[in-house]
Amino acid sequence: MGDALQPAAGRLTLERGSFVPPPGYDDVTNYAYRGPNEVPRLKVHYVPDLDAVGGLDAALKNYQAHVVKFLLAQVESATPAPTQRGDLTTETLVFTFPGTGPNDPYDRYRERCGIGRFPKGAGFQIEYVTSAEDAASEGVFETVLSSVRLVGEAAPGGKAPPGFVRRQAGAVTLAVPVELQPPTSFHFVREEDGSKARLTVAIAGSADDARALLEEHLKGLGIVPEQVAALAQAPAALARAVWKAPRHSSKGDVARTFCHQVKPVKDAHVVVLGEATADWHDRLLGDFDRLIDSSSEGWR
Missing domain, CATH: 3.40.1000 (Protein Transport Mog1p; Chain A)
Incomplete structure (x- = not known):
């Protein structure tokens, strides 16, 4: 991108494309x-x-x-x-x-x-x-x-x-x-009165890279191997997957909503991951969809 970099207000511009981070979230990348x-x-x-x-x-x-x-x-x-x-x-x-x-x-x-x-x-x-x-x-x-x-x-x-x-x-x-490689994943967090949501955008070069990234993420959540394979394979990964599961923490198990989707763009795959406390289920899905939609723009 070099000298052609023209970031727009509210849009995060990368080497090959851009997306709009969800409003109200802190960028913790x-x-x-x-x-x-x-x-x-x-x-x-x-x-x-x-x-x-x-x-x-x-x-x-x-x-x-x-x-x-x-x-x-x-x-x-x-x-x-x-x-x-x-x-x-x-x-x-x-x-x-x-x-x-x-x-x-x-x-x-x-x-x-x-x-x-x-x-x-x-x-x-x-x-x-x-x-x-x-x-x-x-x-x-x-x-x-x-x-x-x-x-x-x-x-x-x-x-x-x-x-x-x-x-x-x-x-x-x-x-x-020019020899320094930029980050390939971007993280956004929102917290209010004990409620919390997190959205991640990761850029993968190929479908295999996207699947490997998604599998690693799902294993980290404690998803059993059979479910990991089913969730990470196309065509399932190309549609929004949503599920609820407890997340272990120092305060005990906390009910969470999880979602993910892989979106092919020109010469790359955008992997979007979401997680929120159960009370923010609807908010998470709305923010997730807006993030997915915004990643359609700017890729070349």
Whole structure:
């Protein structure tokens, strides 16, 4: 998609298509872009109200304390004061941390973290992780950090620089190195007074990939193998499947409604999964159908 990325308000635009997330749901997708060996990797977090978490300085200090405690990080640098990058106000943190075991491809890693604030108070955090020896990481990080914009705002310079592609990560867009693969599943949650619904959109390349993804999901719900095979095979998977079953939790078994459907689109298959507490049965199915319908548009 690259420079052609034109996200519309309320629509999540991917590399090959788009869909409309259900209204009233929080986007809890892990927007992580990964290299073939997990590094380099880039994570993006959107913060609707940066002041609600203490502001720019507090957010960076809290993250620094977290990585020192849990990653055994050695801090190399932290900006002494906010830096202005066009309309963005940013602070940065650079640290190294050790690998976690014998299967790690590198003994030591470096993360460059940037936290930014938009003029009206929303913010974001990006985390770019490479091997500690990666000499190009600083330049890549600076390009990514300076490129972050809210959906609907013009990209700096009008297009992504060479070697980068512009991608949407929820409420923001940014320039991402072309070799980093985007996420293939997107998650949305709504909670009110003990009621909860969750919708997931996953993109599979082939019918076999879609079936494997659906089978894994159903097994995770504790569905017996015979039912898994029946639910995941076409043509059943191409129609909306709905069933009720208890979901085990720390509070005991909770009655839930589950649904799923596989929708073929051009050169891909969209797998939509839904789950809700039993009192939101009708709401879930309405939101599910709207999500399925919206995935018809934009695929190429």
